Amino acid sequence: MVNTDIYLHFNGQCEQAFEFYRSIFGGEFITRQRYGDMAGGDKMNAADQDRIIHVSLSITPATTLMGSDLPSGDDHNFTLGSNFHICLQAETEKEADKLFQLLSKDGKVEMPMSKTFWGAYFGMAADQFGVHWMISYNSVKPNQA
Structure with missing residues (x-):
């Protein structure tokens, strides 16, 4: 793995x-992007257009x-204590698939592994x-863009 990041979800306060x-x-x-x-x-409605779709802030070198x-419309899915994901940055697409398969076994797939509009190979799951x-793999590294 390349690194592990913390991903937090908010209900309009991101x-x-x-x-x-x-x-x-x-x-x-x-990065800081809006819907x-x-x-x-x-x-989308004007209020949702202004919400944050993705923001990232480096808090340590790693x-x-x-x-x-x-x-x-997804507010009903928001509950305190479930508003986070642990994000694993894989070194290869094959490693991403393996991590996803192992972590989602007997759990719940939230989004299957697939190519995304932001360029990553990405999926989400809750474990058992x-x-x-x-789980994310990005073939283009930041210093290569």
Whole structure:
């Protein structure tokens, strides 16, 4: 594995939370994107267009804190204590598939492994103990872009 990141989910407070975390840990945002910035985002209601679809903040050389808001229609899925994923950054697509298969066994697949609009090979699952995982492989490394 390349590294492990922490991914937090919010119900409309992601931007405020990450400004708070940045005030504590310092640094600059690696990315900050809104739902309105994605393809088809202009068709969402105005409030959802302004919500954060993805933000990342490096908090140590080996740890990135990432987050997003749920679209307002998904608010029913938001409960405290289940608003996080552990994100594993795999070194290869094959490793990503293996991690996903092992972690999702006897658990629940939330999103099967697939190519995404942001360019990663990505999937999400809850393991048999209810811990939520994101598995990601990105063939383009940040210094190669």
